[in-house]
Amino acid sequence: MKEKKALKKSLRFLMSERTKELPVSIFEQLFEAAKTRPGVISLGPGEPDFVTPDYILDALKERLHEATHYSTPGGRPELKEVIAKKLSRENKIKVNDPEKELIVTTGSTEALLLAFMSIADVTEEVLVPNPSFLAYTPMIELIDCQSTSIPLHEETGFQLDLDEARKRITPKTTGIVLNSPANPTGTVFKKKALEEVAELAVEHDLMVLSDEAYEHFVFGDAKHKSIASLNGMHEYVISFYSFSKSYAMPGFRVGYAVGPEWVIKDMTGIHMYSTLCAPTPSQVAAFEAMNNKKESDASIKLMKEAYDERRKYLLERIKGIDGLHVKVAPEGAFYIFPRFDFKMTSREFALWVLDKANAVVIPGTEFGHNGEGFIRLSYATALPEIEEAMNRIEEALNKAKLKKRKE
């Protein structure tokens, strides 16, 4: 209960604890800088630099008139049908009844929030890798549940350490978040790691929340594998996917989740009280994006090749810069998460880079306290810009001769 002490002409004291406890992010400050500083180059973005392919926009224009009303809370049937086929074909996840096992949401972020609401009550706990996508923990805390960190280690290329996870399980733990390919580390989890998570889930009765938003962007020999496709895992996993990355349509806000009937029913019930349904024009665009397999395969391939080229380039450049290190090359998503040797916090270093190199990088600590000592570079930016940003960072570092931690 809040102490009701009226400030002059403001009810600010009514502000909930849940919002007071939200992390104070410098993301916005950095993105603001990225927009307003002359000549700044941003390696910050968490969204593709590509514009939505024309075949999608053109098809939507044709059908806009039929897309102005609400859809059912679970999503348009035509879209759910085509998603079910994709899940079976690409993810080896069998959907018996798309109506009951799938929900289309306003971005996969919303699906995650609905899922947390569905499996956790006040004070219950969800295991979350640290560092990881910056929204998991605040979402869990917003609904007054507890996020328990599983520390990830650079030495293993930020693979999940199941012993660490196991130690942190209590009778109140109801779920574990998995994110592969991972933001911010670019890690693609090995099949063995997925099998271990599956074992852990079965052993402790945990729902696995598998965020696979970057599923299409894995490079080299790495393969994306959906944990829900492992034997016997159907009832244990909610898998989350997004149209934002695969089809370069983040502004449309369409994602989806597949899982056991009871949880999808719950999430659909809650959907009535968050956004009612995913935006209908966006659902039509999403259907057109996925249904045209030839066009979608081609555009995904094109983006994947571009990302891979940039990834390789960035890895080379980082190797050549004294004081920046990548221990294990990232194999997925569109991020690189190098350690830096300088005697600064991640925030200080990111602000230093902005100041001295006029480039935006994201402090590792935005993704959890275990991100201290790291920065995230996104390569969802055109190669010439990446090149220029790295030139500037290298020059600035050469000039400044920053004090190193070990000196």
Next chain:
Amino acid sequence: MKEKKALKKSLRFLMSERTKELPVSIFEQLFEAAKTRPGVISLGPGEPDFVTPDYILDALKERLHEATHYSTPGGRPELKEVIAKKLSRENKIKVNDPEKELIVTTGSTEALLLAFMSIADVTEEVLVPNPSFLAYTPMIELIDCQSTSIPLHEETGFQLDLDEARKRITPKTTGIVLNSPANPTGTVFKKKALEEVAELAVEHDLMVLSDEAYEHFVFGDAKHKSIASLNGMHEYVISFYSFSKSYAMPGFRVGYAVGPEWVIKDMTGIHMYSTLCAPTPSQVAAFEAMNNKKESDASIKLMKEAYDERRKYLLERIKGIDGLHVKVAPEGAFYIFPRFDFKMTSREFALWVLDKANAVVIPGTEFGHNGEGFIRLSYATALPEIEEAMNRIEEALNKAKLKKRKE
């Protein structure tokens, strides 16, 4: 904490209490019937029967290419600018800085959820009229707060009874929901009622959450008045608006809220963890809808006249049907909320109407327990269909000679 008792191959026992406690609505069942029963006529819809005007769709098509990326969490600046002008002109709400006092959301439903999260912590209380829009109470309960009913009475045309409200305020009460024009009753709150709510809010330090989604649909001599425009109320009120009704664009999912800086900042912070931003193409459509004042005035006028004609027709018809009563003619939104005399619950009567008259009406209890004895008829349906539905209902009632409560 849940008792972990494994069902065979299902983790259903992990289902949260918050979702278990969601009301079991028959809304979906009725809408399903509305779609699948041959010849059924629905007086159920909570959305306009009109399609989004062409001037909006055409303008969006032109600009679709620039709308594929995320917007900032608060919404696109051009949209916030035009909203600020509209608020000043139509609602007499002065916005000093649209960037800080406005948030654009994925429908006004989402804005309400963000606002509840922002002003209430676990076990805190919000006053909610009963009956009212069916999402308020579940939203509040989903985040483990408490919804306290203010009973509305037929005798006064479901005006707010402030004595009833005052009695229910405790030290844990942080807000009061106001909805005028009201769903499901069609009530437009008098200026005096708004002044009394304002007094109550100041006296008890309550945030007023004023849902004005139906602002443009008030009839006869009634006037829509925004409580935030009352002297000294700026810091006490969050006002919620929607593009869904005024511009017949529910599928686009765009709404907005205006309020004191601290609460809008909070809501924008939480927005990152619900849907990140309202869908960008929808924001462009919303801008085009509102910015073209000539077209928008014309299309709102057209819809308003159509609704008013249907409202008058429905009132006449209800007068002529033995066993249905409207004590005070509704003056706004697109609903009529008649009492029925028959010895049935609202649910039973709605199902009876579906069965015998092949027409969908919504049981009053979907809007709170005080809706018992009432049904909601929507007139967001073309007049010939309303006429046919009322013919069928009248005939079915004449034929059946249902037992009345007072007999």
